[in-house]
Amino acid sequence: MAENNDSRAPTLADRLRDRIKHRGPITFHDWMEAALYDERDGYYRRTDRVRQGRAGDYRTAPETSPLFGATFANYFARCYYDLESPGNWTIFEVGAGRGDFAQAVLTTLRTSFPAVFAATRYLIAEIGDDARKAAAQKLGDYADRVEFQSLEQLTSPFSGIIFSNELLDAFPVHPVIGSDAGLRELCVDVNETDEFAWRHRDLDPRVAEYCQRIDLRLNEGQIYEVNLAAEDFVAQAARLIDRGFLISVDYGSERTDLLNRNAGTLRSFQRHRMTDDVFSHPGEQDLTTTVDWTQIQEAGARSNLETTRFERLDKFLLSESLLEALSRLSGQGLDAAETVSLQLSAREMIRPDGLAASFQVLVQQKKS
Numbered sequence: 294m295a296e297n298n299d300s301r302a303p304t305l306a307d308r309l310r311d312r313i314k315h316r317g318p319i320t321f322h323d324w325m326e327a328a329l330y331d332e333r334d335g336y337y338r339r340t341d342r343v344r345q346g347r348a349g350d351y352r353t354a355p356e357t358s359p360l361f362g363a364t365f366a367n368y369f370a371r372c373y374y375d376l377e378s379p380g381n382w383t384i385f386e387v388g389a390g391r392g393d394f395a396q397a398v399l400t401t402l403r404t405s406f407p408a409v410f411a412a413t414r415y416l417i418a419e420i421g422d423d424a425r426k427a428a429a430q431k432l433g434d435y436a437d438r439v440e441f442q443s444l445e446q447l448t449s450p451f452s453g454i455i456f457s458n459e460l461l462d463a464f465p466v467h468p469v470i471g472s473d474a475g476l477r478e479l480c481v482d483v484n485e486t487d488e489f490a491w492r493h494r495d496l497d498p499r500v501a502e503y504c505q506r507i508d509l510r511l512n513e514g515q516i517y518e519v520n521l522a523a524e525d526f527v528a529q530a531a532r533l534i535d536r537g538f539l540i541s542v543d544y545g546s547e548r549t550d551l552l553n554r555n556a557g558t559l560r561s562f563q564r565h566r567m568t569d570d571v572f573s574h575p576g577e578q579d580l581t582t583t584v585d586w587t588q589i590q591e592a593g594a595r596s597n598l599e600t601t602r603f604e605r606l607d608k609f610l611l612s613e614s615l616l617e618a619l620s621r622l623s624g625q626g627l628d629a630a631e632t633v634s635l636q637l638s639a640r641e642m643i644r645p646d647g648l649a650a651s652f653q654v655l656v657q658q659k660k661s
Contacts, residue, residue, distance in 0.1 A: 305334035305576040310483050318482040318492050322521075325465040328575035330420065336576050337463075340423040358638030362397025363618040364610050369398065369454060370406040372538055376452055378408070383453035385416040385533070387444065387526075388460040392417070392428030399435045405621070414453075416442045444526075450535035458542040461589065462581045464522035467500045468557055471511030476504055479516070481572075489572035507548070507588075516557035518582045524592040531596030531659060539598055539657045542606060545584030558583035586655060593657040602656035607649040610642055 303311070309327060313319055329336045373382060389395055395415060402410040415438055419425050425441060432439045468479040470493065477493040478500060484490040496504065500519050503509075511517060530539045551558065561571050563578040571580055590600050602609075619639045623632050642649040 305331055306489075306574070308334075309481075309489075309575060310487065313481065313483050318480045318494065320467060320478065320480050320494075320497065322465040322467050322497075324481040324489075324575070325571075325580055328580055329463060329465070331576065334576040336579055337421050339576065340421075358635065358642065359393070359397040359400075359622065360615060360618055360635065360639055360642060361610075362394040363401045363622060364613050364615045365394070365456070366398040366401035366406070367618065368613045370402065370409045372454060373406075373409045373412070376536055378412075379452045380412060381414065381452075382412050382537075383414045383416060383451040385418070385442075385447075385451075385453065385455045387418045387455060387457045387530075388463075389417040389419045389424075389428060390421075391424050392431040394458065395428065395435075395439070396431050399432070399439075401618070413438060415439045416447075418443050444529050444533065447533055450533055452536045453534070454538045454540060455530045455534060456540045456542075459544075461520070461523045461526070461541060461543045461584045462545070463579075464520055464526070466518040466520045466522075466559070466582050467497060468516055468518050468559060469496065469500065469504060469509070469511065471513050471515045473513060476501075476509065476511060511552075512555070515555050516559075517552060518557050518559060518585075520582065520585065520588065523584070523589060527589060527592040527598070527657075528596050531593065531598050534598075534659045536661045537659060538601075539593065539659070541584075541589065541655045541657075542652055543584045543655075544652050545586045545589075548585050548587035551583065551585055586653065589655060590657070596659075598657035598659050600655065601658045602654065604654060605650060606652035606654050607643050607645065607647060609654040610649060615639060615643060 305327065309319075309324065327335065330338060332338055369384060373379075376382065384398065386395055395417060399410070399413075399415060402413060415435065417425075417428060417439065419428060419441070429439075429441070469476050470479055471477075472493065476496060478496045480492050480494045482490050482492040499521055503519050503521065503524075509517065527539065559569070559571055559580070559582050561568050561573070561578045561580050563574075586603065590603075593600065616639070619635060622635055627635065641647045644650065
């Protein structure tokens, strides 16, 4: 039940309740967008929360170990030569967090691939003010080639790479449910006790078009999340790439697998605990869904992006010389404890039941 304390400033939950009471139920897409990205209280906007690491709500590979970025740097260098060694090229990381991945990539390129490093402009898109400041400080040695931009700010296509890690799963979604009346969209209302509650509504026109396009059929009560924002991102990225690659790392499944489950994949994370109580404390917990990789590949094909690689992250890292990166980093003056930590992180990323085994890498190429 909502707190009754008029002396405090309105929380995000208060503002969402007020919006619903005055305007009626809202789409879950809009609710999730506010919970994650509200300029004042959104989860990824707040400066008073630790999101990543042991003290946060989740862990990601870049902040766990520099091996992740070092191994991808090897692959990026190969992409550079596949593009016939352009005099200038761009690596654009979208959702870069605190700069751990960028630091590992640039350090590896400078040390092991100086010709690639010399040609590299590194762009970073990150909406969190605290994360941007941390990244700027961490990447101070590379200030001459690092810029903070957004997809919307760029207008000129470039040769290079657009890379994201755990970005697609954080886009707001439209949950669709099967019913006797056909497909319906789940939206958010408040009930008689002032708590957020699910309601059904007609499909948003874009959602309806998507469902018709893929011939979506759901059993009664079965839920499937429609991620239109992911399609928009792929189209926008494709417009910016003249020649190059869109590389996405995330946890997902093929559409057929997603439709073999009755429940949807929407869930929340707080203090490394996963729950399905997605309405609890908006702005204070992460919300995520499993990526539909079939959708992402279809969206790419419509934008002249060809799928050239799709595999599990642990297998990708092994094939792209993670063990060589481990050997190289271990020989750079680390003490015994740092070496052991690096070795343990390598094991976690290549074990069949480790962190990386639950993720996939999708590489989509645009040719001139």
